[in-house]
Amino acid sequence: MDGEAKEQRNPAWWGRRAWSLLSAVRARAPLVQCITNLVSMDIAANTLLSAGASPAMVHSLREVPDFTPRCDAVYINVGTLSEDWLPSMRAAASAGRPWVLDPVAAAASGFRMEACLELLALRPAVVRGNASEILALAHRSIAASSNFKGADSSHESVDAVEAAKVLSLSSGAVIAVSGAVDFITNGEQVVGVNNGVAMMQKITATGCAVTALIAAFVAVEPSDALVAAACALAIFGLAGEIGMESSKGPATLRMHLIDALYCLDEETVTSRVKIALQS
Ligand SMILES: Nc1ncnc2c1ncn2[C@@H]1O[C@H](COP(=O)(O)OP(=O)(O)O)[C@@H](O)[C@H]1O
Numbered sequence: 001m002d003g004e005a006k007e008q009r010n011p012a013w014w015g016r017r018a019w020s021l022l023s024a025v026r027a028r029a030p031l032v033q034c035i036t037n038l039v040s041m042d043i044a045a046n047t048l049l050s051a052g053a054s055p056a057m058v059h060s061l062r063e064v065p066d067f068t069p070r071c072d073a074v075y076i077n078v079g080t081l082s083e084d085w086l087p088s089m090r091a092a093a094s095a096g097r098p099w100v101l102d103p104v105a106a107a108a109s110g111f112r113m114e115a116c117l118e119l120l121a122l123r124p125a126v127v128r129g130n131a132s133e134i135l136a137l138a139h140r141s142i143a144a145s146s147n148f149k150g151a152d153s154s155h156e157s158v159d160a161v162e163a164a165k166v167l168s169l170s171s172g173a174v175i176a177v178s179g180a181v182d183f184i185t186n187g188e189q190v191v192g193v194n195n196g197v198a199m200m201q202k203i204t205a206t207g208c209a210v211t212a213l214i215a216a217f218v219a220v221e222p223s224d225a226l227v228a229a230a231c232a233l234a235i236f237g238l239a240g241e242i243g244m245e246s247s248k249g250p251a252t253l254r255m256h257l258i259d260a261l262y263c264l265d266e267e268t269v270t271s272r273v274k275i276a277l278q279s
Pocket residue numbers: 129130131151152153178179180181182195196197198199200201205206207208210233236237
């Protein structure tokens with residue numbers, strides 16, 4: 001990116017991009033095939049629907065040749081990985097559609113780490129994980145830290161930014177590290193997203209849901225996965241902020257976040273999305 005283009009990417013530019021991509025999802029209703037974990041299916045499908053996309057949880061290897069080529073994007077999540085599902089994931093990732101990987105608990109086992117690395121070699125457009133997952137993938141290691149928390153992060157997102165840049169350069173994927181600040185990198189630029197509320201960590205599978213949303217945004221902006229991922233994270237975080245205004249805890253936040261996502265309007269998005277180029 002040259003200096004002039006960088007200059008133009010001010011907060012107002014990002015707000016307009018986020019609104020334009022959400023509007024494109026609403027207008028085009030991209031079909032997103034989801035091969036995702038059993039915990040996340042409901043919230044991921046509802047997140048996609050409330051954003052305007054069409055989710056389809058299609059897992060059978062025998063359906064991939066007919067179904068996947070007709071999808072606008074594919075979302076693959078290893079959260080409840082089993083040997084039965086890995087061939088479907090490989091096939092769907094190889095079907096020529098833009099696709100996004102969520103490496104849930106990448107360090108949980110050698111089997112899971114190997115599966116994540118194998119999938120990474122199939123060129124996802126975006127990998128979105130929490131800081132512990134991105135650090136594990138970048139180091140290709142399941143070495144358990146003393147505070148390993150499985151699907152939850154035991155690191156801050158800022159601690160994984162350098163690892164994310166290295167992983168992006170080695171894999172060719174845009175890497176998104178979620179957390180209090182979401183960081184998205186293509187190995188050179190790093191973009192920070194400051195939307196969201198901490199209570200989102202207390203709802204299971206919010207990470208999975210936002211990765212599904214990233215897939216929908218990649219479907220409408222396949223040529224700029226960095227922008228698509230940053231805007232999806234900001235939109236989801238903003239829905240969390242608005243949802244939190246009427247919530248008492250995780251269960252009501254889950255409901256109000258989905259309602260807020262459905263109701264987002266141009267004024268709210270352009271004035272409240274907080275995305276900035278970090279470097
Ligand atoms: N401390 C926080 N403050 C604001 N938003 C957060 C915070 N932690 C996580 N989020 C948001 O919650 C969503 C899920 O992120 P995260 O909890 O990191 O993923 P995972 O569920 O995969 O561990 C993301 O949209 C992220 O921006």
